[in-house]
Amino acid sequence: MRTSIATVCLSGTLEDKLRACAAAGFDGVEIFEQDLVVSPSSPEQIRSLAAGLGLTLDLYQPFRDFEGVTEDLLAENLRRAEAKFRLMNRMGIDTMLVCSNVATATVDDDAVAAAQLRRMGELAARYGIRLAYEALAWGRFVSDFEHAWRIVEMADHPNVGTCLDSFHILSRRWDPEAIEKIPAEKIFFVQLADAPELSMDVLSWSRHYRVFPGEGAFDLVRFMGHLVRSGYDGPVSLEIFNDVFRQAAEERTAVDAMRSLIRLAERTSIHLQEEGNGLGTMELATLPGVGEPLGFNFAEVKAGDPEHIRTLLYQLGFTSLGQHRTKQVELWAQNGVRMIINSQQADGMSPGISAVGLDVPDAPAAASRALQLKATPVTRRSQANEEVLQVVAAPDGTEIFLCQAEPAGPGWMSEFGGGTTVPAPGSITAIDHVNLSQPWQHFDEAVLFYESTLALSPRPSVEVPSPMGLVRSQVMHSSDGAVRIALNIAPLVFDGAGDGSGYPQHVAFACSDLVSVARTAVARGLEFLPVPENYYEDLEARFGLDQAFLATLRELNLLYDRDADGEFLHFYTATIGNVFFEVVERRTGYEGYGAPNAPVRLAAQYQGSRA
Ligand SMILES: O=C(O)c1ccc(O)c(O)c1
């Protein structure tokens, strides 16, 4: 698959955009006219910059409001087109996108539109240029890709073909199966965009809310399946008009974009094999398949001063298994739950979650897949005879350790010593979930990263009100729930650094007896997140709880939820730096996260931060 991307997707100057596209590994780009018009660089300079970067210039766009016009206007439009053909010759671009007329069309007659496109095609042919006619979803007379194709067919000129744009097709709910009826050689260009399900006029939806494939709600895998079966083998280009991408760092957006295409190619390949009828000629990259992660291997908190975190873990019933033999890193454990406190190069750093270890069925394959999906490799200094671990960084900077699942427990534990040798028994038996905050402008990217590299599935996202703003939360989980990572958008007040790093993150531990964990913690002096009395009155009203049980909840600052599947009890510790802990007890089959209680937590944390 030839990968391409429209310069309109990215922020910066045209030169910045080209460099970012090349660095992310794209084969080519679409030059969006506005980017060239505002550039001080000449067309020749852009041409040679792209060539030097190894990028092909695949498309010049858009040419607007050409067809369906009066004869007078047609003459003017042809003059306008010819100027652009000359420009394209200077740039070495041989395909121009012509959008269906949205403004000046007055003749609703396919024969007229076709004849006019044919005239344009004849002119384009003199410059060696091909025209790709695209139905905009809000076109005046042409808004459906099959309609655009019928006009192209009537124009019957070798230099006139069509451009398919998944947004215009799927936003209007046209069935992409009809793509297979178009001869592949008449599909001159293909643009891909995904979008969240929104109810608004289609123009605003298109101009502001497009996202990369896999980040929205469109079925782009099925779209691609029909495209591949049509026999098309030209560029597959991302064209994403998005308010956030326009202001985010272009290098990072380009990597996110590339990841989305690689993942889409893989999903399309799998889809076509499953369907089994006609695989087309497009070569689709495949990746090492990896099974879902099997569980958490460990979680790591980085802290300049580890003392407060040690105390918290002790209060929750963990014991120290000692220090790493060469690093300023310590291990705490309870049953099979392992927590690392890392103080390396952390002078003055306030505590925060820095790494998550996942048990995976095949660690080298998982690492190779992540790197092919553009995860950042993490190089670790390790001594001879230390276990070699596969580590990549998620877009938010969290280090993801891909650990080979070992029934006897991780080999790296033998590198620690000086504490007790046996983890504490106790009621905490697993890491239930890890909650990582994400900067608002990179939320979709994070969801795509965790889905594509780690084989985690998104649950429906929820929005939780807090005194600082609405917190959007998206759980990514393995199908058996052994790995659950909750991604939260950090409200802007915490986001001074622009990377979400000021917002507290947490590790939630699963236990079999929350009341006993809480009582031990009280006896060991744990500072709980205080829960207001109003909450308990509301609980009583909602659930009609037994008075003695309610008194226990109140006494220990416990929170409670119940749904059709079961019951949920949990509590939170106070926040230290940017981290806190939660302990949860899931009764029977409760699968949620106590969402009705999240606003109570956020408000209490807000009160605490002001105290
Ligand atoms: O929003 C637009 O005008 C516009 C322009 C060119 C395109 O290819 C497109 O899909 C939309």
Ligand SMILES: [Mg+2]
């Ligand atoms: Mg388009």
